[in-house]
Amino acid sequence: xxxxxxxxxxxxxxxxxxxxxxxxxxxxxxxxxxxxxxxxxxxxxxxxxxxxxxxxxxxxxxxxxxxxxxxxxxxxxxxxxxxxxxxxxxxxxxxxxxxxxxxxxxxxxxxxxxxxxxxxxxxxxxxxxxxxxxxxxxxxxxxxxxxxxxxxxxxxxxxxxxxxxxxxxxxxxxxxxxxxxxxxxxxxxxxxxxxxxxxxxxxxxxxxxxxxxxxxxxxxxxxx
Amino acid sequence: xxxxxxxxxxxxxxxxxxxxxxxxxxxxxxxxxxxxxxxxxxxxxxxxxxxxxxxxxxxxxxxxxxxxxxxxxxxxxxxxxxxxxxxxxxxxxxxxxxxxxxxxxxxxxxxxxxxxxxxxxxxxxxxxxxxxxxxxxxxxxxxxxxxxxxxxxxxxxxxxxxxxxxxxxxxxxxxxxxxxxxxxxxxxxxxxxxxxxxxxxxxxxxxxxxxxxxxxxxxxxxxxxxxxxxxxxxxxxxxxxxxxxxxxxxxxxxxxxxxxxxxxxxxxxxxxxxxxxxxxxxxxxxxxxxxxxxxxxxxxxxxxxxxxxxxxxxxxxxxxxxxxxxxxxxxxxxxxxxxxxxxxxxxxxxxxxxxxxxxxxxxxxxxxxxxxxxxxxxxxxxxxxxxxxxxxxxxxxxxxxxxx
Numbered sequence: 001x002x003x004x005x006x007x008x009x010x011x012x013x014x015x016x017x018x019x020x021x022x023x024x025x026x027x028x029x030x031x032x033x034x035x036x037x038x039x040x041x042x043x044x045x046x047x048x049x050x051x052x053x054x055x056x057x058x059x060x061x062x063x064x065x066x067x068x069x070x071x072x073x074x075x076x077x078x079x080x081x082x083x084x085x086x087x088x089x090x091x092x093x094x095x096x097x098x099x100x101x102x103x104x105x106x107x108x109x110x111x112x113x114x115x116x117x118x119x120x121x122x123x124x125x126x127x128x129x130x131x132x133x134x135x136x137x138x139x140x141x142x143x144x145x146x147x148x149x150x151x152x153x154x155x156x157x158x159x160x161x162x163x164x165x166x167x168x169x170x171x172x173x174x175x176x177x178x179x180x181x182x183x184x185x186x187x188x189x190x191x192x193x194x195x196x197x198x199x200x201x202x203x204x205x206x207x208x209x210x211x212x213x214x215x216x217x218x219x220x221x222x223x224x
Numbered sequence: 225x226x227x228x229x230x231x232x233x234x235x236x237x238x239x240x241x242x243x244x245x246x247x248x249x250x251x252x253x254x255x256x257x258x259x260x261x262x263x264x265x266x267x268x269x270x271x272x273x274x275x276x277x278x279x280x281x282x283x284x285x286x287x288x289x290x291x292x293x294x295x296x297x298x299x300x301x302x303x304x305x306x307x308x309x310x311x312x313x314x315x316x317x318x319x320x321x322x323x324x325x326x327x328x329x330x331x332x333x334x335x336x337x338x339x340x341x342x343x344x345x346x347x348x349x350x351x352x353x354x355x356x357x358x359x360x361x362x363x364x365x366x367x368x369x370x371x372x373x374x375x376x377x378x379x380x381x382x383x384x385x386x387x388x389x390x391x392x393x394x395x396x397x398x399x400x401x402x403x404x405x406x407x408x409x410x411x412x413x414x415x416x417x418x419x420x421x422x423x424x425x426x427x428x429x430x431x432x433x434x435x436x437x438x439x440x441x442x443x444x445x446x447x448x449x450x451x452x453x454x455x456x457x458x459x460x461x462x463x464x465x466x467x468x469x470x471x472x473x474x475x476x477x478x479x480x481x482x483x484x485x486x487x488x489x490x491x492x493x494x495x496x497x498x499x500x501x502x503x504x505x506x507x508x509x510x511x512x513x514x515x516x517x518x519x520x521x522x523x524x525x526x527x528x529x530x531x532x533x534x535x536x537x538x539x540x541x542x543x544x545x546x547x548x549x550x551x552x553x554x555x556x557x558x559x560x561x562x563x564x565x566x567x568x569x570x571x572x573x574x575x576x577x578x579x580x581x582x583x584x585x586x587x588x589x590x591x592x593x594x595x596x597x598x599x600x601x602x603x604x605x606x607x608x609x610x611x612x613x614x615x616x617x618x619x620x621x622x623x624x625x626x627x628x
Contacts, residue, residue: 015444021444021445022444022445022447023444023445069525071489072485072488072489072490072525073440073486073487073488073489074440074443074444074488074489074491074492075489077437077440077441078441078444081441112364114369114371116437117436117437117487120437139342162547164546164547164572165366165609165610190547191486191521191546191547191548192545192546192547192572194545
């Protein structure tokens, strides 16, 4: 693999954002994802290669290590920040259609639930896998999900809940979406959510961790 | 730090005869990692929503009596330091679990309703001579949450350091209520939380005021600032804990869910949580108090680290079916010799939508995995909002049959 891409992968894995970032301490003062992405573009590496062979690999490793409980939420947050710094350089290529997302997922924490961090974590890892993420935020009503589905034809819907009191609101959202868009796939997740619950409420998928959501999207959801 | 002898002598006169203990004695036996006459069984907070919706609005005490649970009374009473210009906030009507707020002319707290079609929304202003800090809370039938953080700029913590009042415990009032409560059950308090909306642990309070994600990122990007911030919060709690000397609480809560392994890493726990909360536990011990360390969420990767902070008890041991990661038998094996364990019961699956037999079986499972050696209090892993009263009765009844 190209040395620049290897560096980019390593920066995402380690959460090294840019040269000014003091984290991780052993890489202090060294270039981060921000600088390596710029260098890769300047070196003429095709944007798709930067994305697929640099950033996505890094984020995939982060997702797998998180699933294996080798790293924790803060490590994923830093990895995602490094990823975002690099993605900033690729944004113009998405806008000019040189780069294309694998698909779009409309994601949000369901009505009555204000918890953001789990949903955000999943969003970051999904984005890092090459998907466009439309984050509706927290406390999202079924109507708001439906509106977003209308605005993003062919999208997948992701529902998050942290509380046992609010996960029940996933069911009404699934029903709402499926009633108008029976072919739209819905994936759910969150601390108390189980596969059994997903089946019960008619969701198409469930994942206990962000990487599982990526695998579901890549394997079961037709890109738009 | 040496542990002071408790003013009520409960440590010393530990149960010689376990044949028939009061609820208080039963709790104390478990908190000191001994066997009682039977498994102590209680709940975490009894939510007003639950009492209103399912129990015709009965009181906290009536709830425990009706169900045959070992009772807990939550109590927090502050005392203003008049010599420092502090006084009780005349505009404050304490809400659920709240102490009467302590303010001063340099730390006035005002509030105003904010129009919001979905939730009751209140803006609080902390008025100081240099700056007014604001926070917004929202509420629904179940609970209250922060929708605008108090600490918005890093320099806001300097305002807190300079002007926040330093509430102390009203020991006389605690002891008056302890005497009135008697042997009925456990008198439980918590280390002072930040005004209006806070929680007991230093990290937890900091997180509530600044936002957990921002706080985590700050540990990477500006760790020095996070330490200054935590030190400010720590000092306020230290003042309070020092004032607890002689207060006849049975246990006080410290910690909070944002120190769970589902939120932070072992590195953050070691560098930003334990160095502040562990000394508070030592200080509480020297003031003759017991501490229960609360983490709701993941605990398994942190068990030994949390126990090393030397709390008397730990909670909530949330099962994976409720979003935690608890393997109760393993936890008992790893830390059961060191701390009393409180919680571990799956209230989401066994307080509703199941049979009484399933609830009883879940009680037995907890007892078998964590309770047989003593040092365990059966309790839902945190509070609950909805429950079938018959299942609650089965929960209490089965636990009472778990004898030593």
